[in-house]
Amino acid sequence: MAFSPLIQNLIDALRCLPGVGPKSAQRMAFHLLQRDRPGAARLADALVKAVDNVGECAECRLLTEQPICDICASPRRDRSLMCIVESPADVFALEQATDYSGVYFVLMGRLSPLDGIGPKELGLERLEARFAAGEVKEIILATNPTVEGEATAQYIAEMAHEHNVVTSRIAHGVPIGGELEYVDSGTLSHAFAGRREYR
Amino acid sequence: MAFSPLIQNLIDALRCLPGVGPKSAQRMAFHLLQRDRPGAARLADALVKAVDNVGECAECRLLTEQPICDICASPRRDRSLMCIVESPADVFALEQATDYSGVYFVLMGRLSPLDGIGPKELGLERLEARFAAGEVKEIILATNPTVEGEATAQYIAEMAHEHNVVTSRIAHGVPIGGELEYVDSGTLSHAFAGRREYR
Numbered sequence: 001m002a003f004s005p006l007i008q009n010l011i012d013a014l015r016c017l018p019g020v021g022p023k024s025a026q027r028m029a030f031h032l033l034q035r036d037r038p039g040a041a042r043l044a045d046a047l048v049k050a051v052d053n054v055g056e057c058a059e060c061r062l063l064t065e066q067p068i069c070d071i072c073a074s075p076r077r078d079r080s081l082m083c084i085v086e087s088p089a090d091v092f093a094l095e096q097a098t099d100y101s102g103v104y105f106v107l108m109g110r111l112s113p114l115d116g117i118g119p120k121e122l123g124l125e126r127l128e129a130r131f132a133a134g135e136v137k138e139i140i141l142a143t144n145p146t147v148e149g150e151a152t153a154q155y156i157a158e159m160a161h162e163h164n165v166v167t168s169r170i171a172h173g174v175p176i177g178g179e180l181e182y183v184d185s186g187t188l189s190h191a192f193a194g195r196r197e198y199r
Numbered sequence: 200m201a202f203s204p205l206i207q208n209l210i211d212a213l214r215c216l217p218g219v220g221p222k223s224a225q226r227m228a229f230h231l232l233q234r235d236r237p238g239a240a241r242l243a244d245a246l247v248k249a250v251d252n253v254g255e256c257a258e259c260r261l262l263t264e265q266p267i268c269d270i271c272a273s274p275r276r277d278r279s280l281m282c283i284v285e286s287p288a289d290v291f292a293l294e295q296a297t298d299y300s301g302v303y304f305v306l307m308g309r310l311s312p313l314d315g316i317g318p319k320e321l322g323l324e325r326l327e328a329r330f331a332a333g334e335v336k337e338i339i340l341a342t343n344p345t346v347e348g349e350a351t352a353q354y355i356a357e358m359a360h361e362h363n364v365v366t367s368r369i370a371h372g373v374p375i376g377g378e379l380e381y382v383d384s385g386t387l388s389h390a391f392a393g394r395r396e397y398r
Contacts (some may be wrong), residue, residue: 004263006249013245016238018230030288031217034220039215040246047243050205051236087227170252176224
């Protein structure tokens with residue numbers, strides 16, 4: 001016996017959520033239909049509103065429903081300092097963890113020629129125009145420490161050097177609270193090579 | 200810094216899904232907005248259609264968008280045999296695992312007076328009316344082996360006896376592939392007390 005078409009349809013649609021397989025999708029569908037129909041209606045409404053209204057900030061590409069995001073619009077932000085990240089989630093993680101007071105630039109991905117993601121898809125032309133305009137004095141490269149993330153950082157660093165923008169990369173090493181024994185060798189060799197004077 | 204209101208709203212709405220905490224809700228929201236807007240629109244549509252159209256089967260209370268579900272409407276099902284379960288998910292689990300050819304009755308819960316769930320909320324009046332009508336000759340109690348599930352099975356069994364309906368309870372014991380060493384003591388004492396002659 002199969003589920004009735006609308007229930008099957010809902011189960012299939014729930015699979016678009018990351019980390020949701022067939023069993024959890026089924027559990028979610030039954031939960032919503034049996035116990036939380038107001039929640040399901042609210043979720044549908046939130047999805048429609050977000051899909052229709054949330055776009056990218058014209059300056060930094062952060063997800064926002066305004067033309068310019070709160071960070072770029074804030075007069076308290078130092079617009080000569082720019083942190084470059086791969087995704088909007090990275091911005092929120094950094095905002096929560098640090099007292100960074102500059103602006104951001106969200107690449108919405110990383111260079112990955114095999115997937116057809118080149119400099120254009122990442123908005124690097126727009127980034128270079130901002131370097132050329134001379135407002136940005138310093139950038140912090142906070143792309144992920146993956147092969148593509150490193151290549152992206154490298155590419156942007158070269159662009160920045162051409163425009164005499166000071167460039168730094170966030171530190172990579174053993175995470176706080178981690179144990180050397182359980183850290184992968186790539187991280188450990190990074191941490192070793194990037195050691196600092198201890199005073 | 201906070202998320203923009205529509206994004207925060209979407210994150211909050213995603214929390215209505217079972218097993219989704221603040222971090223996964225955030226991950227889901229960003230995934231949908233960055234990478235799968237068609238999927239998000241499809242999900243919103245499926246939610247609205249399911250909430251608006253899926254109701255309970257008038258005979259067995261299974262979730263369906265028709266007045267009578269496929270099982271109750273099927274001429275190949277033995278209507279004198281009825282399996283009583285707590286939730287629609289149980290029906291699908293049994294349909295997949297067994298070749299049961301009777302009909303079902305879905306309680307949509309279990310007796311739980313503290314939560315205000317009594318015989319009325321479980322549709323037991325309707326169930327008793329069906330016993331009284333005489334069509335049902337035999338029931339299989341497949342409520343969960345929890346305290347409330349057992350109490351519910353007990354209550355329904357008494358109702359069935361009054362109407363001379365043959366009653367059985369699904370077997371409880373060590374699960375297939377399980378190891379005695381790791382099975383909890385309640386299950387083990389059940390399995391021991393419910394042992395069967397071995398031929």
